[in-house]
Amino acid sequence: MANNNKKSELKNPKFNSYWIYGAIIIVFIALNVFGGGSWSQPKKTTQGEFETLLRDGDVEKVEIVNRKIAKVYLTPEAKDKEKHTKNKKGSNFLSDGKQASYQFEFGDLQNFENSLDKIKSQDNLQTTVVYETDNNVMSEILISLLPFVIIIGIWIFIMKRMSGGAGGGAGGQIFNIGKSKAKLFDQDTDVKTSFKDVAGLEGAKEEVQEIVDFLKKPEKYTSLGGKIPKGALLVGLPGTGKTLLAKAVAGEANVPFFSLSGSDFVEMFVGVGASRVRDLFKQAKEKSPSIIFIDEIDAIGRARGKNNMSGSNDERENTLNQLLTEMDGFGSDSNVIVLAATNRADVLDKALMRAGRFDRQIYIDLPDVRERKEIFEVHLRPLKVDEKLDTDFLSKQTPGFSGADIANVCNEAALIAARNDKKTVEKQDFLDAVDRIVGGLEKKNKIISPKEKEAIAFHEAGHATVSWMLEHAAPLVKVTIVPRGKSLGAAWYLPEERQLVKPNQMLDEMCATLGGRAAEKVIFNEISTGALSDLEKVTKQARAMVTIYGLNKKIGNLTYYDSSSGNEYGFTKPYSEKTAELIDEEISKMIEEQYQRAISILNKHKDKLTELATVLLDKEVIFKDNLQKIFGDRPYSKLETNAIKDTSNDVNSELIEDDKSESILKEKKNKL
16 A cells, blocks of 8 residues: 555656746737637738729728738628639638638738728729727736736746745745755665764764663663763864764664754854754754754854954844854753854854853864774775775874775775776875875876986985985885976875874974975086975974974073964964074074975985885885995884883973983994
């Protein structure tokens, strides 16, 4: 029976408003075609044939209609003539019941009347001439109403467009413009995402799972007097999995789940945003217990009073005020939990962040090595990968990658393997995918002169040489002089994942970054514009050391970084002009010291630098093994590095080297 009902519902067509428009058009056409009251017209003739009939005395009356058509009425005797009996199909009757036999159009009315009077006077005829005006009342009414119909139709079309489209549902019709645009996910909606699909994010998953447990078993928590949290805010960098976590909540909660974006509240009409907030919470309360998820909440949750140019009655602020009232006001309901996600928590209003509205702030960081391995295992499930593929290796090769980046790597690797007609996705495909995402598209056909290619080879070899000789520089993975994206060459490193960074570690990284320009100076005794990205990187690092982290002796333990972003427009600096000059001097001094340090290292290993550049020119791509053949093992083993790291057990002493570690460093510098 249920299947039959479904079939009958499918057979019955749904009502569409365009049917009404079609019916109006059909009626309009029908009235124009049949509105004159004439189902058939008299036989058409010419003015010459009419004059012949007139001279023969066969015309009883001539009716001039609308000053351009002449209808000819024959005498009873003429109608009986054989040549006229063939034309009795007409049905256009006058008020006296007589039928016009012929009709024709003439040109100028004055000329026609003169010709008619002349024939009547010559033949002494008694033919009468009458004048009629044929009016189609319905046609005239419709024509007069047509402009209004067109204007109203265009207005309805525009209003439907602005209110979310011509479709039905909340926000779809003109009178539903203030309705919420949230998508509802409930038991009838098939949401396949679960917490098993969310790899890593262990701490965040525990927090969110507890919120789901609140809704499933509220008495477990309320029996002790506790209250269910009002909301949770997911904060993290783009691509870390905030929206994915919300999808998992929708799939696991088994309660109505309303999902929408912060921009869905924004509209050109005043008061619409606040109206949609009220309607959203009204729907959620009717289906409570329920969850509301607002993605990118910073679209409406920015701190109030910052945009002075728009005036006090700002539509976004009104929307935020209504949201604050609904979340924790006189009419708030504890059975509705609000989830929100943003990567701009620093710009949100303080009233929105307080306890009682968003009780929990869940920070989602970039995944570490272990979490990246779990994410790879999730995204490798649908792929046909090589059995020898090592996920540990992949996780180590992708430091700083977010979950979205790892998903992109897996997809790009599958496309590369398919492009090369492989049956499985292999290790090299993943490495090529990482290169493609980090460095850009490979441009093998780019025209580079031999001198430029040699300069690029020595530049990249300089990076590799200096980083190989420094203790805290990131280990080299490979060097290439094949152009990628905007770069003419690139060196890939595998940076160590540190939670705390020491000054000497940052200085070593700066020195390795300046190794490319230093190599140009050592070999060619001139420099080029190829070090732009290197200079940009070291300038940012040096400025951060001086102005943010307080790692400069002259500036001291001061930071000019404002984590609250209170000075949004940045019209003033938080330091004097004298301090600004000192900051610029220290930044320049720090960069110049590392540049001279890189030149000193390259002068000491100039022959090996030249050998490495020669190999690079020959092969275009070299790896760590090539450096080991030329330079031997790195001067600093990993065990010694770990020994230095373990000289202190507490976090505070990480930034201050003890005497023992300083002596170790001095011994190693003397060996160099």
